[in-house]
Amino acid sequence: MxxxxxxxxxxxxxxxxxxxxxxxxxxxxxxxxxxxxxxxxxxxxxxxxxxxxxxxxxxxxxxxxxxxxxxxxxxxxxxxxxxxxxxxxxxxxxxxxxxxxxxxxxxxxxxxxxxxxxxxxxxxxxxxxxxxxxxxxxxxxxxxxxxxxxxxxxxxxxxxxxxxxxxxxxxxxxxxxxxxxxxxxxxxxxxxxxGSLPAYVYIMTEALADAAVQYGLGRAASYEIISQAISGSAAMVNATNMHPAQLKDQVCSPNGTTIAAVDALEREGFRHALMAAVQACMTRTKELDK
Ligand SMILES: NC(=O)C1=CN([C@@H]2O[C@H](COP(=O)(O)OP(=O)(O)OC[C@H]3O[C@@H](n4cnc5c(N)ncnc54)[C@H](OP(=O)(O)O)[C@@H]3O)[C@@H](O)[C@H]2O)C=CC1
Ligand SMILES: O=C(O)[C@@H]1CCC=N1
Structure with a gap:
């Protein structure tokens, strides 16, 4: 030493x-x-x-x-x-x-x-x-x-x-x-x-802000609101120790708006897009590890 x-x-x-x-x-x-x-x-x-x-x-x-x-x-x-x-x-x-x-x-x-x-x-x-x-x-x-x-x-x-x-x-x-x-x-x-996850979240933030702007929210306000909603939601996973699916279910009212959004995400392959991103990351890591 x-x-x-x-x-x-x-x-x-x-x-x-x-x-x-x-x-x-x-x-x-x-x-x-x-x-x-x-x-x-x-x-x-x-x-x-x-x-x-x-x-x-x-x-x-x-x-x-x-x-x-x-x-x-x-x-x-x-x-x-x-x-x-x-x-x-x-x-x-x-x-x-x-x-x-x-x-x-x-x-x-x-x-x-x-x-x-x-x-x-x-x-x-x-x-x-x-x-x-x-x-x-x-x-x-x-x-x-x-x-x-x-x-x-x-x-x-x-x-x-x-x-x-x-x-x-x-x-x-x-x-x-x-x-x-x-x-x-x-x-x-x-x-x-x-290591790479911040990039995924920033893309999500930008895409959601584009949608918010499309519906009349200001650009700066969109970033502030969305980033706070993301960090609060992420903190809930550790703070409550609840399964992410349970936390998701709490947001989805019967015949409500969120379940309609979830339906669209599933149809567009949101989950698989994230898994495919991680798989692509692993493939590139193996290439660098030679
Ligand atoms: N960015 C991230 O989010 C993360 C990065 N990492 C790892 O961190 C490392 C650095 O990544 P990152 O900061 O993004 O890369 P950057 O390219 O931003 O920074 C590397 C810097 O080092 C300089 N450099 C290259 N060779 C030398 C040398 N011989 N002596 C001194 N400086 C040199 C580069 O100059 P020049 O560009 O001119 O070559 C560049 O300015 C990588 O190995 C990456 O895997 C890990 C986790 C997350
Ligand atoms: O993209 C990269 O290679 C680095 C490693 C983890 C995050 N960024």
């Missing part, structure tokens, strides 16, 4: 996480690739933890500049510089760029550092294959609502990651929402129903 982690966990075990953070113990986290997903994570982390030191490098300078201006990211000029400064290195580049980057950085990553991968279809064994010694690898699958602290992230760990480091990684992602321990075998499906 690095000195920074030892220090962090001494305080963590004596107090609780928030108290230790108030005492100014800062995690040092570095991002290689500061695109859509990294920017969401950085913002989520920054909202919760002003004291964490967040570093980053991206070959596309405007992304770096944005994260530096919005969230106090310390912009560096190479991946090697990021690696030199941090305890946790998050690889936040596209899956197709992982092999090239790992080849480039494998000799500079230190054994005591934690490597976090967030790419779809890139397992721990593939990351480990770039190193001679067993490395501390955290495989994670976040989603973009991390930006507002409402993400959900699946995590798995290589054997070299200690219990304290498991907690450190969970703490890091917990600042962006919920963290769920999943097995490596569950990653691809987790990506399809959590």
């Amino acid at each position: 690095s000195n920074a982690f030892k220090q962090f966990y001494r305080f963590y075990s004596e107090t609780n996480f928030n108290e230790s953070m108030k005492r100014g113990i800062a995690m040092k986290i570095g991002f290689i690739g500061v695109g859509n997903m990294a920017q969401a994570l950085i913002h989520g982390m920054r909202i919760e933890h002003a004291e964490w030191q967040l570093f980053g490098f991206d070959i596309y300078a405007p992304s770096l500049e944005r994260a530096a201006a919005n969230d106090g990211l310390i912009a560096l000029s190479s991946a090697a510089e990021v690696i030199e400064k941090v305890d946790i290195v998050v690889l936040a580049i596209k899956p197709q760029q992982y092999d090239g980057l790992l080849k480039e950085i494998s000799s500079s990553i230190r054994k005591e550092q934690i490597i976090v991968t967030i790419a779809i279809g890139f397992d721990i064994a593939r990351t480990q294959s770039y190193f001679a010694e067993p490395m501390k690898i955290v495989r994670a699958m976040p989603n973009t609502p991390a930006l507002i602290g409402q993400g959900v992230t699946g995590v798995s760990f290589s054997e070299a990651v200690t219990d304290a480091e498991h907690d450190a990684a969970r703490t890091m992602f917990a600042s962006c929402g919920t963290v769920v321990d999943i097995t490596e075998a569950e990653f691809n499906i987790f990506g399809a129903v959590a």
Whole structure:
């Protein structure tokens, strides 16, 4: 465990996480690739933890500049510089760029550092294959609502990651929402129903708003109303623990309007469209995992 982690966990075990953070113990986290997903994570982390030191490098300078201006990211000029400064290195580049980057950085990553991968279809064994010694690898699958602290992230760990480091990684992602321990075998499906899911919901929101506008509601009001109705409905599933079908039945009055809408959704293949989307996601994930 690095000195920074030892220090962090001494305080963590004596107090609780928030108290230790108030005492100014800062995690040092570095991002290689500061695109859509990294920017969401950085913002989520920054909202919760002003004291964490967040570093980053991206070959596309405007992304770096944005994260530096919005969230106090310390912009560096190479991946090697990021690696030199941090305890946790998050690889936040596209899956197709992982092999090239790992080849480039494998000799500079230190054994005591934690490597976090967030790419779809890139397992721990593939990351480990770039190193001679067993490395501390955290495989994670976040989603973009991390930006507002409402993400959900699946995590798995290589054997070299200690219990304290498991907690450190969970703490890091917990600042962006919920963290769920999943097995490596569950990653691809987790990506399809959590990592990619925001896109499905945004399409649904846009389509419903188009219909609302068609019937005279304003565009901005439509987005506000529909997004609140979606988040409230989604929250009901966890809060009541009721079967989604029961919750649906509560909305459908006999011979009412909702059952007419449900009839149309079934005729148009709404359920199967969603299952087909997940199946397409899984197929593409397998293609990337080669
Ligand atoms: N977006 C999402 O919702 C989610 C994404 N992920 C995973 O997160 C990862 C990143 O995705 P996303 O943020 O969407 O991708 P982006 O393309 O938005 O961001 C990646 C950034 O990294 C830059 N980059 C490429 N190579 C390097 C390098 N060698 N050093 C530094 N920067 C580099 C890219 O530049 P350039 O574009 O010029 O190549 C780009 O700016 C992917 O592996 C994806 O699977 C996981 C869950 C959800
Ligand atoms: O589309 C992608 O490849 C990434 C993985 C999960 C969400 N977005």
